[in-house]
Amino acid sequence: MALCTTCVLTACAGDGSGLDENGRPVTESGGGTLQPNFQSIQDNVFTPVCTVCHAGAAAPLGLRLDEGSSYALLVNASSVEVPSLHRVEPGNPDSSYLIQKLEGIAAVGGRMPLNQPPLPQETIAVIRQWITDGAQNSTGVGGSAKSRFEMVKLTAISPGRNEIVPAPVRDVIITSNVELDTSLLQSNLIELRASGGDGNFDSGNEREVPVDATVRSDLPTVLAITPRLAPLAADSYELRISGTDPVAMADMRALPIDGDGDGAPGGDFVLRFTVEMTQ
Numbered sequence: 001m002a003l004c005t006t007c008v009l010t011a012c013a014g015d016g017s018g019l020d021e022n023g024r025p026v027t028e029s030g031g032g033t034l035q036p037n038f039q040s041i042q043d044n045v046f047t048p049v050c051t052v053c054h055a056g057a058a059a060p061l062g063l064r065l066d067e068g069s070s071y072a073l074l075v076n077a078s079s080v081e082v083p084s085l086h087r088v089e090p091g092n093p094d095s096s097y098l099i100q101k102l103e104g105i106a107a108v109g110g111r112m113p114l115n116q117p118p119l120p121q122e123t124i125a126v127i128r129q130w131i132t133d134g135a136q137n138s139t140g141v142g143g144s145a146k147s148r149f150e151m152v153k154l155t156a157i158s159p160g161r162n163e164i165v166p167a168p169v170r171d172v173i174i175t176s177n178v179e180l181d182t183s184l185l186q187s188n189l190i191e192l193r194a195s196g197g198d199g200n201f202d203s204g205n206e207r208e209v210p211v212d213a214t215v216r217s218d219l220p221t222v223l224a225i226t227p228r229l230a231p232l233a234a235d236s237y238e239l240r241i242s243g244t245d246p247v248a249m250a251d252m253r254a255l256p257i258d259g260d261g262d263g264a265p266g267g268d269f270v271l272r273f274t275v276e277m278t279q
Ligand code: HEC
Pocket: 045, 046, 049, 050, 051, 052, 053, 054, 060, 061, 063, 078, 079, 080, 081, 082, 087, 097, 098, 101, 108, 109, 110, 111, 112, 113, 114, 115, 116, 119
């Protein structure tokens, strides 16, 4: 292990081939400098190369790699093809499914980007480095000392608002602008209802879907809401997070939820979406 680290350091301080004047690897396209941080990987790889396919409701396996969705759907999120692996396992590039797909050694499916030349080795090495370093989110959404005094705002990532997505849906991903404590998850604030097949949530035939909620990442807070019994089948769904109660934050300061995003505390966060049978 120690020997290995020395090798890497020596390589970086070495003859500098393939590195720019700051000793960072040079990307082959566009002349932009790829760095081992999330924003740089988003700008140089995910957005230009991957979002051709991995965007919107039809993104393969629900994996959207557009800016704003990608972090929540990668870090600590289970792969669909090999559910025992996370797409990105912070600190461990070898067991990160993303890396296996980029290196063409994954147990299922093709090498990414699909049907295109593989990414250059140096590019994959930078993504590996970002994961080794803990897979932090460098865009810095939330988590600052300042944000502790803000109200809790929630954003739907996947499925998006009013979106129609193919079945099965294994989890609903939302993010928060501030770091949430697990006491949010223990309280009865989160409710998921199925419409009963009519797309209407007031007709009396609605069904409550029991869910578990887990925090997948702290900065930004990524919340995964998972149906306890089975993935969501075809129907319309409403996820409601109550805005009436304060939420305990990471530092145990109770902050109110601004559920409806009007800048004042209160109001429920409501996300409606539809799951469709795939042909
Ligand atoms: C031409 C369309 C296309 C492009 C471009 C593409 N992908 Fe994919 N991706 C797919 C398809 C289709 C699947 C599912 C089938 C498979 O794995 O071969 C997939 C599956 C994946 C998976 C597995 C997800 C899981 O949950 O198991 C990962 C990770 C992935 N892609 C990452 C990427 C990355 C990163 C890029 C950009 C470097 C990329 N893909 C570019 C079409 C594409």
